Amino acid sequence: MAVWVHENQMPDQEQICLVLETLLEIQGLTAGLHEQFSLPSPVRIGAGINTGPSIVGNCGPQENPDFSPLGESVNTAFRLESTTKNSGFDLAMGGVTFECLSSAPDAVKYFEKRMVELKGYEEPVTAWLTTYPKLSEFLVRQR
Secondary structure, eight states, rough: OOOOOSSOOOOOOOHHHHHHHHHHHHHHHHHHHHTTOOSSSSOOOOEOOOOOOOOOOOOTTTOOEEHHHHSSSHHHHHHHHHHHTTSSSSEEEEEHHHHHHHSSTTTHHHOEEEEEEOTSSSSSEEEEEEHHHHHHHHHHHHO
């Protein structure tokens, strides 16, 4: 899990692209682990990215603090990540996160809009899904 703090309440396209570039770097670092450590199959990294307010709180004892983000936006991000397990996609983004990218030329060409069922939520939510190759292509076009 990673948390990004933005200067404004709503991040802009450039800030979200930096988050996505970081995700691709993490995926690139893990892609060859199965060969390096003789694992039976490649390590797969699914990701859920969501944008919204959260609170960073100390959930641990004073001698060993554990600063964790808490809130609905964090819960949704974890649930979005779960949708990647059997969907054929590598990344699921919340609607607000995608809105931050929507001014990018042809953004909808690289992300597929779907209504997804999330554990613990009564109603389906809008998610934007993509694969790492498509995400990489999208980010190259943004530079």
